[in-house]
Amino acid sequence: MTEIVDLTLEHLTMVLIAVAIATAIGVSLGIALTTRVVLRRWVLGFAGVMQTIPSLALFGFLIPIPLIGGIGKRTAIVALVLYALLPVLRNTLTGILGVDAAVRESAVAMGMTKRQVLWEVEMPLASRTILAGIRVATVTTIGTATIAAAIGGGGLGVFIFRGLASVDAHQILAGAIPAACMALLAEGGLGWLERRIAV
């Protein structure tokens, strides 16, 4: 039982770190790309390709890479960040570009600087969409993080791989059920936060 708690906490830590990094990169990249049309296409393409790589393969590819690779948590987190990036990035772009043109024009015409338009108008109006991207990223990361155990990253995947190796359904469930609960809580909690944002 204590092992379930330990591994759940380990899993959660890994997810939180990965989502936090993906959010920081995804939101700032998204902001930077709103005005760069060509670059935007390339970056979205790259992030899209990342998502199509089977997760087990991506974890494997990263192992031989120096600095970010190797066996263990660091490699697992890098892989999770690469997966979580696309939903955050895409929703940041959609949210900011979706701000009503008349509202943006008013902001500029009232003498707001570019920075004021971004932080006082565009970001608040895009916040709900961005948060939806973070929610999707979190829920999928909770699932994908179970594969981290395959490269020594730990987390609830430890139970699942152990169960698979020993054909023990109880072990598999000991990993799968907490992960599913965590995903449901994340979905519910972040969904609630999204609805709280008026506009």
Added chain:
Amino acid sequence: MIEFRRVSYRIGEKQILFDISLEVKAGDRLVLLGRSGSGKTTALKMVNALIQPGEGSVLVEGKPTTEWDPVRLRRRIGYVIQEAGLFPHFTVGQNVGLVPRLEGKPPAEIDARVCELLDLVELPAGQFRNRYPRELSGGQRQRVGVARALAADPPLLLLDEPFGALDPVTRHEIQRQFLGICERFAKTVIFVTHDAREAMLIATQIGLLREGRLETLGPPAEFMQAKGAEAEAFRASLG
């Protein structure tokens, strides 16, 4: 106060404005009248540097808009558009108090100014300041838009079909109220509309635009005598 010197503008192959020259003196209310696509909105947006002229220059207080710091220029110019362009995530009070806040005025002063302006457009501050734009009727939103444009007491107001989406009765009330405010505070105004009645009511000068060309420019009385098919067509719409 405002001068257009031989201003032309094109987007790709499409010529939007042809060689426009005109002058707006302090206290004048110039109405740019024309059909959709006649170039009137483009001309308006050149005054607060949302668009820069392709050829020629637009001077505000004697200085070309290209030489103004755009942020400083815009804070001296009130701007109202159709549907008001209010910020949906700000309350009425925050919308109206925005420019004074950007200018770094103390909160107490902003507060007093917001109340004063809401009174001016006949929206009691106690009742309206904490509401969000979505909780207002179309007419109330436009009044807030006008109050917001007046907040920093700019000498110049630009309006782009501000009352176009309102029902006729509300529109008439707001036009009257707006005209009263302009006269009382001696605002210089450039006002874009396709409604000849509105032009006759508001203007001290009417500039008629047709396909990017300034057909006639003069006081309303002159406009009533002006020659040309387009002027006749707009006069016919007066009924």
